[in-house]
Amino acid sequence: MEKNAKIYVSGHRGMLGSAMMRRLEADGYTNIITRTHKELDLTRQADVEGFFAKEAPEYVFLAAAKVGGIMAMSAQPVEFLSENLRIQCNVIDAAHKYQTKKLIFISSASAYPVAALQPIKEEYILTGEVDPSGEGYSVAKIAGIRCCAYYQEEYGSKFLAVVPANIYGPNGIFDRKFSHVIPAMIRRFHSAKVHNRKEVVIWGSGNARRELIYVSDVADACIHLMKNDTDNSCYNIGYGSDLSMMEIAETVKQVVGFDGIILCDSTKPEGAMKRLLDSSRMNQTGWYPEINFEQGIKLTYQWFLENIEDKDELYL
Numbered sequence: 001m002e003k004n005a006k007i008y009v010s011g012h013r014g015m016l017g018s019a020m021m022r023r024l025e026a027d028g029y030t031n032i033i034t035r036t037h038k039e040l041d042l043t044r045q046a047d048v049e050g051f052f053a054k055e056a057p058e059y060v061f062l063a064a065a066k067v068g069g070i071m072a073m074s075a076q077p078v079e080f081l082s083e084n085l086r087i088q089c090n091v092i093d094a095a096h097k098y099q100t101k102k103l104i105f106i107s108s109a110s111a112y113p114v115a116a117l118q119p120i121k122e123e124y125i126l127t128g129e130v131d132p133s134g135e136g137y138s139v140a141k142i143a144g145i146r147c148c149a150y151y152q153e154e155y156g157s158k159f160l161a162v163v164p165a166n167i168y169g170p171n172g173i174f175d176r177k178f179s180h181v182i183p184a185m186i187r188r189f190h191s192a193k194v195h196n197r198k199e200v201v202i203w204g205s206g207n208a209r210r211e212l213i214y215v216s217d218v219a220d221a222c223i224h225l226m227k228n229d230t231d232n233s234c235y236n237i238g239y240g241s242d243l244s245m246m247e248i249a250e251t252v253k254q255v256v257g258f259d260g261i262i263l264c265d266s267t268k269p270e271g272a273m274k275r276l277l278d279s280s281r282m283n284q285t286g287w288y289p290e291i292n293f294e295q296g297i298k299l300t301y302q303w304f305l306e307n308i309e310d311k312d313e314l315y316l
Helices: 015-026 045-055 070-075 077-097 132-155 181-194 215-227 245-256 293-307
Strands: 007-010 059-062 102-106 159-164 166-168 199-203 212-214 234-237 261-265
Touching (some): 045 077, 059 215, 070 132, 077 102, 102 215, 132 234, 159 215, 166 181, 181 199, 212 215, 212 293, 215 234
Parallel strands (some): 102 159, 199 261
16 A cells, blocks of 8 residues: 555544554654535445546555444434444445555444353354344344455455454544443543532343443554555454443543542343454454553543543533
8 A cells, every 4th residue: 555545545534544644644644534514425426436437546545434322222222223234335335446456444343142152263253143133233233244255256346344342442433322431431421520429320130241442542553454455354453351331431430530430220231141252363463452451541531521522511
């Protein structure tokens, strides 16, 4: 991937897309193409075809997606399924039609069966049922993984999918309704500190375990795969170990500086009880993560303090 190669980063304003932009620019890539949603609606096939016909990007990072936390995915399965399917099919098909050299599609660990053996290998896809609380989103992400594999098998296209563990970091979604676990916890603990509350309630039993990876590590992994030869159609990108939700909450509490207690609401959903990826295939390419969880939370909390305007509002 030459420094002047034409590179399209979809979803460049999102958490992962913006991290890719920072890394590509820091590495000296000078011909990066972006479009906002207002400029290019990726759910509209004709618009995507027109964009690819005009720009003909050589490399594509497909990071654009409709994303949200467990509450949002449970409430809007139609939107999470249909919007993501349309984005994926439109971009991947246009990349093939206009001879993109290589494409990387960002999938999700929720695509794997909820009862998969741990750690989860790439070949476990479609071997069981996914978590029903986010099934619409998961089905779309499964389709994206298989679509890349089919294009490799049928046409020899260098299209591949990556499956990251739970991503967190700057530019995450801190919206009350759509936030993922780390942004939601940071808001909750910060609000409790500011308003002198005595306790913070987290969803579930506190025993569910999650593998978390800082966004810059995922961006680095994706660019690493784009720059190097690849033999497979799918790669897990994980940190290599997981934490219980209570351990995650304790770390966020300490970084934020909250002095109260943590309570668990077991009436609330908590998703899969464990989801740890086997990233040995990715590690064999020479890539390993660099940012540990405490470092990542400190960086994310600092970004939150500097960028979220309503951070001091009461958040229950």
